[in-house]
Amino acid sequence: MKLIEATREEIRGKIGLMPIGSIEQHGPHLPLGTDGIIAEWIAQRVEEKFRDKVLLYPTLYYGCSKEHYGFPHLSIGYINMFNFLMDIVTTSKNAGVSSLVIVNGHGGNESVLDLVRRETNMNGDKCFKVHVFSMVGRDRELFNVIDMHAGSAETSRIYAINKELVRKENLESVDDYTVNEGVFKTIPISEANKYGIINIGGKVEIDEDKGRKSLEKAVDELSILVSKIIEELKKCNNRA
Ligand SMILES: [Zn+2]
Numbered sequence: 001m002k003l004i005e006a007t008r009e010e011i012r013g014k015i016g017l018m019p020i021g022s023i024e025q026h027g028p029h030l031p032l033g034t035d036g037i038i039a040e041w042i043a044q045r046v047e048e049k050f051r052d053k054v055l056l057y058p059t060l061y062y063g064c065s066k067e068h069y070g071f072p073h074l075s076i077g078y079i080n081m082f083n084f085l086m087d088i089v090t091t092s093k094n095a096g097v098s099s100l101v102i103v104n105g106h107g108g109n110e111s112v113l114d115l116v117r118r119e120t121n122m123n124g125d126k127c128f129k130v131h132v133f134s135m136v137g138r139d140r141e142l143f144n145v146i147d148m149h150a151g152s153a154e155t156s157r158i159y160a161i162n163k164e165l166v167r168k169e170n171l172e173s174v175d176d177y178t179v180n181e182g183v184f185k186t187i188p189i190s191e192a193n194k195y196g197i198i199n200i201g202g203k204v205e206i207d208e209d210k211g212r213k214s215l216e217k218a219v220d221e222l223s224i225l226v227s228k229i230i231e232e233l234k235k236c237n238n239r240a
Pocket of ligand 1: 035154
């Protein structure tokens, strides 16, 4: 069920699923909220499969997007994001939520999510855990490129979710997919190339079938993770 529609009794013992994304430029052809739209779509499908076990949290569309300096982005600093997420984690636990799965659609959030996971999970609590399910870097074989940002994988996934969100015609002017060295490490995307797309290995191909396959595979894998957590919690509660 959805967190915001649940009563205080109904949230107890359920696993939280929180989609998180970013508000940042995604080339000339994709919406700013691409990462959150994808994460939310996947989390919603999983919530439908585990309605009595899972709580779908409101999507956190804002994320850490500092690497988009020079291009439009609405971003949260790493320290603020860490504190914000730790507050959500702590109060979720206090409210009786059994564990939290963060469904992440954005590479720039990964380092903070790793810290939130470590800070929470290394404290000796045997039951409540933070898990991170990430869409970052997935399905390279399926798309035959390394889509690091707004490339074939993200474009095809968004196309499979809602065709109208992809401004196909804006891709026609993109004629250079080279990427300067150091992107995400020593230089922001705006210094890597002028288009704001990092699709290593070729041009952006829009393939609805592949997009759907990629999304469905993620739903299956996240479902397996949720099933495992349910089993772990049973064991953990017996032990307690
Ligand atoms: Zn993205």
